[in-house]
Amino acid sequence: MTTATKPRVLDHPTREEIRLEGVLHALSDAVRLRIVSDMAQADGAELSCSFFDLPVTKSTRTHHFRVLRESGVIEQVYRGTAKLNALRRDDLDTLFPGLLDSVLRATDAQTARLGA
Amino acid sequence: MTTATKPRVLDHPTREEIRLEGVLHALSDAVRLRIVSDMAQADGAELSCSFFDLPVTKSTRTHHFRVLRESGVIEQVYRGTAKLNALRRDDLDTLFPGLLDSVLRATDAQTARLGA
Numbered sequence: 001m002t003t004a005t006k007p008r009v010l011d012h013p014t015r016e017e018i019r020l021e022g023v024l025h026a027l028s029d030a031v032r033l034r035i036v037s038d039m040a041q042a043d044g045a046e047l048s049c050s051f052f053d054l055p056v057t058k059s060t061r062t063h064h065f066r067v068l069r070e071s072g073v074i075e076q077v078y079r080g081t082a083k084l085n086a087l088r089r090d091d092l093d094t095l096f097p098g099l100l101d102s103v104l105r106a107t108d109a110q111t112a113r114l115g116a
Numbered sequence: 117m118t119t120a121t122k123p124r125v126l127d128h129p130t131r132e133e134i135r136l137e138g139v140l141h142a143l144s145d146a147v148r149l150r151i152v153s154d155m156a157q158a159d160g161a162e163l164s165c166s167f168f169d170l171p172v173t174k175s176t177r178t179h180h181f182r183v184l185r186e187s188g189v190i191e192q193v194y195r196g197t198a199k200l201n202a203l204r205r206d207d208l209d210t211l212f213p214g215l216l217d218s219v220l221r222a223t224d225a226q227t228a229r230l231g232a
Contacts, residue, residue: 020226021144024219028141095229096222098214103140106212110136113211 008078010069015091018072023092023099026071031056032064033107036073039087040104046077046084124194126185131207134188139208139215142187147172148180149223152189155203156220162193162200 013022026032035052054061065085068074075086092100129138142148151168170177181201184190191202208216 020219020222021146021149024140025144028137028144030137033137096218096225098218099222102212102214102218103136106136106215109212 010076010078010083012069012075013072015072015095018088018091018095020096020099022071023073023096026067026073027103029064029067031060032068033103035064035068035085036087036100037104037107039074039085040089040100044086044089046079046086048082048084126192126194126199128185128191129188131188131211134204134207134211136212136215138187139189139212142183142189143219145180145183147176148184149219151180151184151201152203152216153220153223155190155201156205156216160202160205162195162202164198164200 027036031054034054038052039047049061049065052061054064056064065074065076068085069076072088072091075088077084077086087100089100143152147170150170154168155163165177165181168177170180172180181190181192184201185192188204188207191204193200193202203216205216
């Protein structure tokens with residue numbers, strides 16, 4: 001019997017399974033908006049969870065990334081032992097043209113208005 | 117002592133108090149998206165809660181309108197005994213340009229994709 005040879009794969013919705021309600025819910029949190037905003041600035045790069053400077057505990061951080069993954073906003077893949085994250089921009093832009101960009105602009109506008 | 121002469125006024129956030137996270141949360145529900153979508157089509161008209169054809173109980177309906185009001189998405193005012201509703205489009209468009217329109221387009225796109 002062999003073990004531990006199968007790569008770990010995390011569950012993601014297919015493009016067709018992504019729902020607007022779930023995406024908006026995933027984005028309705030200040031920490032998750034910050035993660036998505038940082039990812040958008042990284043322009044498609046895969047980033048580790050620890051890349052993000054967030055004022056939350058490790059378990060809360062893990063929760064936020066899971067909400068983003070399960071709603072279809074981000075993709076999480078294992079590369080060796082690292083879990084890397086990227087925005088599913090193509091999927092979101094195809095399903096909901098302009099939505100992600102308007103949310104990112106709104107996040108910037110609110111940050112400018114209220115301070116970080 | 118006189119009673120019941122004061123008009124009932126419901127709590128609303130001022131424009132400055134509206135938060136993106138709250139707006140996105142308010143919009144992250146199929147029934148509330150439908151209410152907002154119907155209001156947008158009414159083009160500024162004040163509509164009673166009973167105008168909307170929704171597959172929910174009266175108390176759930178009331179809850180959804182309250183979430184929309186408390187987040188700043190809609191205004192609810194009493195006109196005599198009727199409670200009327202209208203989108204706060206000016207406030208939302210000023211704070212978050214393009215956001216509401218992109219959500220409305222995304223709602224239409226999803227409805228067309230999945231059926232009503």
